[in-house]
Amino acid sequence: MLIQVVEVSPRDGLQNEPEILSTDRKVELIQRCVDAGARRVEAVSFVRADRVPQMADAEAVMAAVPRRDDVSYIGLVLNRRGLDRAIAAGVDEVNCVVVATETFSQRNQGASVNEMVQAWLDIAKAARAAGLRTSVTVAAAFGCPFEGEVSPKVVGDLTRRLADGEPDEIALADTIGVGVPVQVRNLVAAVTAAAPGVPLRAHFHDTRNTAIANALAAVEAGVTVLDASVGGIGGCPFAPSATGNVATEDLTYALHRSGYATGLEPRKLVETATWVGVELGKSRLPAALGRAGWFPGDLDPQG
Structure with missing residues (x-):
């Protein structure tokens, strides 16, 4: 599977x-991910540069990414x-993000949950008319x-309201990394x-070392698409000491050893991950596979 x-x-x-990172380095990161098998x-x-300066060059990045028929590029939009x-x-x-709680929505997006639901419905209709695929993420x-x-x-x-926008996909996000497998099963249901x-x-952060367990629980519950970040880079400004999303290489190891294919090359x-760690000035990233290695031996499966 x-x-x-x-x-x-x-x-x-x-x-x-x-x-x-510079635009060139961002494009190189994307190229490396594609070369490793990433297809989405x-x-x-596309947000305000004064709020998220790391994303200020979105247009320049998209102008330079490697274009392939089998690779799909996603842009986050909020309005x-x-x-x-x-x-x-x-x-x-x-992809549009709608937060599940009022306080977080106001703090993170400067808008109420109702306002973001309406923004999503408008985005979904216009994006669909433009021929774009759409997804909506329920954050927190x-x-x-x-x-x-x-x-x-x-x-x-909240999902019932978001479904009125006829999304191609709905994502559940553990934005601050507090979830456990029983929650995964209950929320998927x-x-x-x-x-x-x-x-x-499903989108899991590894703040409390539960992301891999949650990802496997999601797959067992019927989820077939998972978010991940090479090296586990990232974090959350609202979760002190939070790590990033589950590391792509660690997730790939868990999935492959569990009998699932990903099309990724560990x-x-x-x-x-090693490259981007150097670019970010980090001596150590959250991911474990680069330190521990594959098992058994030096096996590096593809698929």
Whole structure:
């Protein structure tokens, strides 16, 4: 069975790093990820440069990325202005993030949950008319740094409203890395009931070392698309000491050893993680595979 891994290091990874890479280096990161087998890449976000300076060169990055028929580039958009920029820049897909809790939504996006739902519905309609694939992410679905626990009912009710935008995919995000497998199963069930037939994607941060377990639980619950970031780069400004998304190479190891295919090449992923660590001035990244190595021996499977 194939599990698709969406490589998010060029966007969600880099935007939370203090070091700002040049456009050329961002494009090289994307090229390396594609060379390692990534076929969906969250490459950029079209947001205000004063809020997220790491993403200020989104148009320049999209103008230089390697174009291939089998590679799809995703741009994050939060409003119609961002969508217009994304369409002009030539992205293949757009993703909109709607936070599950009111306080986090106001702190992170400067808008209420209702306002973001309406923004998503507008984005989805216009993006679909432009021929773009659309996805919507429910952020802080597993827990909020300001309001605490988030119930499956809240996530299910929000998903039901988001489904009116007819997304091609709905993603559940453990934005601050608090989730555990039982939550994964409960949330997947709630979202499946709220939006039957819509493919699900999962986005896990490894803040408390539960991301791999959560990813495997999601796959067992029927999720076939997972987000990951090479080296585990990134983090969350609202989660102190948070690591980034689950490391692509570590997730690949867990999936391959569990009998799933990904189409990714672990050795190239490790090489990319080492490279980006140097570029970011980091002596050590959260990912483990580059230090521990594959098992058994030097086996480096492809597929």
